[in-house]
Amino acid sequence: xxxxxxxxxxxxxxxxxxxxxxxxxxxxxxxxxxxxxxxxxxxxxxxxxxxxxxxxxxxxxxxxxxxxxxxxxxxxxxxxxxxxxxxxxxxxxxxxxxxxxxxxxxxxxxxxxxxxxxxxxxxxxxxxxxxxxxxxxxxxxxxxxxxxxxxxxxxxxxxxxxxxxxxxxxxxxxxxxxxxxxxxxxxxxxxxxxxxxxxxxxxxxxxxxxxxxxxxxxxxxxxxxxxxxxxxxxxxxxxxxxxxxxxxxxxxxxxxxxxxxxxxxxxxxxxxxxxxxxxxxxxxxxxxxxxxxxxxxxxxxxxxxxxxxxxxxxxxxxxxxxxxxxx
Numbered sequence: 001x002x003x004x005x006x007x008x009x010x011x012x013x014x015x016x017x018x019x020x021x022x023x024x025x026x027x028x029x030x031x032x033x034x035x036x037x038x039x040x041x042x043x044x045x046x047x048x049x050x051x052x053x054x055x056x057x058x059x060x061x062x063x064x065x066x067x068x069x070x071x072x073x074x075x076x077x078x079x080x081x082x083x084x085x086x087x088x089x090x091x092x093x094x095x096x097x098x099x100x101x102x103x104x105x106x107x108x109x110x111x112x113x114x115x116x117x118x119x120x121x122x123x124x125x126x127x128x129x130x131x132x133x134x135x136x137x138x139x140x141x142x143x144x145x146x147x148x149x150x151x152x153x154x155x156x157x158x159x160x161x162x163x164x165x166x167x168x169x170x171x172x173x174x175x176x177x178x179x180x181x182x183x184x185x186x187x188x189x190x191x192x193x194x195x196x197x198x199x200x201x202x203x204x205x206x207x208x209x210x211x212x213x214x215x216x217x218x219x220x221x222x223x224x225x226x227x228x229x230x231x232x233x234x235x236x237x238x239x240x241x242x243x244x245x246x247x248x249x250x251x252x253x254x255x256x257x258x259x260x261x262x263x264x265x266x267x268x269x270x271x272x273x274x275x276x277x278x279x280x281x282x283x284x285x286x287x288x289x290x291x292x293x294x295x296x297x298x299x300x301x302x303x304x305x306x307x308x309x310x311x312x313x314x315x316x317x318x319x320x321x322x323x324x325x326x327x
Contacts, residue, residue: 001315001318004314005311005314005315008310008311008314009311012304012307012308012310012311015303015307016089016300016303016304016307017089019299019300019303020085020086020088020089020300021085023085023296023299023300024081024084024085024296027292027295027296028064028080031292033055033060033061033080034051034055036060036097036290036292037050037051037054037055037060038051039290040054040097040098040099040289040290040291041054057101058095058097058101058293059080059083059084060080062078062079062080062083063079063080064079064080064081065079065080065081066079067079084293084296085296088296088297088300091105092105093105093108093293093297094293094297095293096286096291096293096294097290097291097292097293097294098289098291104293104294104297107282108279108282108297108301111277111278111279111281111282112264112278112279114184114276114277114278114279115263115264115265115267115271115276115278115279115280116263116264117190117194118194118197118198118267118270118271118276118278119262119263119264119267120263121194121198122198122201122202123256123259123260123263125198125202126202126205126206126209126256126259127252127256129202129206129210130205130206130209130210130213131213131245131252133149133206133210134209134210134211134213134214134216134217135213135217135240135241135245136149137149137150137210137214138214138217138218138221138240138244139236139237139240141218149210150211150214152207153206153207153208153210153211153214154207154211155207156203156204156206156207156208157207157208157211158207159204161200161201161204161269161270162269162273164200164201164203164204165200165269165270165273165274168196168199168200169181169182169196169273172196173196179192179193179195179196180192180193180196182273182274182275183274183275184274184275184276184277193274193276194276196274197267197270197271197273197274197276200270201267201270209255212255213248213252213255216248216251216252217240217244217245217248219248220243220244220247220248221239221240221244223247225243225247226239226243226244229243246320247321249320249321250317250320250321253313253316253317253320254313257309257310257312257313257316258309260305260309260312261302261305261306261309264279264305265279265280265283265298265301265302265305267280268280268281268283268284271284272284279298282294282298283295283298286298
């Protein structure tokens with residue numbers, strides 16, 4: 001297993017290098033440093049002196065790939081590619097392009113904690129509720145409970161998450177006044193601000209997840225080992241929880257694991273609408289403010305999390321199913 005993990009990490013490193021270089025090439029081909037300066041400075045009349053000053057303050061006045069004026073290794077290290085792209089490989093995100101020029105690494109570390117407070121409870125609840133609901137539908141399969149449960153799932157996944165947000169804020173915040181409509185507070189006060197987005201996000205995702213898990217369980221329940229278990233006199237509850245659920249864990253882990261990067265990166269929609277200062281809101285602010293340094297950093301961070309998640313899922317397969325061998 002160790003050799004397999006090392007090989008996957010090696011592949012992941014090459015992928016990160018490729019994503020990093022491709023992102024840099026796309027950003028600086030579509031937008032030159034002069035274009036980036038004009039977008040960030042704003043205004044209709046931007047002088048060349050203002051552009052040169054902006055580039056000098058942020059290191060964009062250097063050559064992109066090769067610094068002919070320097071000597072030795074400085075020909076490579078004193079370039080925009082090295083300072084703004086290669087530095088990401090050691091998690092040195094630098095400073096943003098905005099007028100505030102914030103430390104991106106500090107913002108990521110601070111905001112990730114806020115995003116985790118929202119995403120971790122949501123991830124755990126989503127997994128438990130979706131599995132429990134889908135198992136109930138399978139237990140009562142071919143009945144009215146199963147039929148109307150599937151109808152409810154289709155209805156829930158057909159509704160946009162924006163509808164859940166608007167209706168939820170109006171009902172629970174304005175009418176019932178149970179929770180704040182938006183905002184965030186540190187410490188235990190965060191529960192009041194995070195309860196509503198967690199519940200609404202759970203509802204918006206549960207329909208699709210429960211319907212997917214139900215299909216997985218129905219596929220497993222028709223296999224020979226289930227008929228053998230029933231022939232031995234095991235009850236339906238024991239068959240579902242001890243056999244069907246256990247053998248369906250690999251596709252469930254695959255489906256749930258694909259959401260893990262968002263646990264760390266935050267939810268773009270919910271954080272923006274509820275005013276939660278997490279990584280999702282950080283990305284939205286960067287996109288709206290044309291802050292390409294933050295966007296490049298978040299693209300790199302997202303790629304790294306996806307690679308790490310895939311390696312973690314492969315290891316998890318061996319835990320839930322001893323028949324799986326990594327080689």
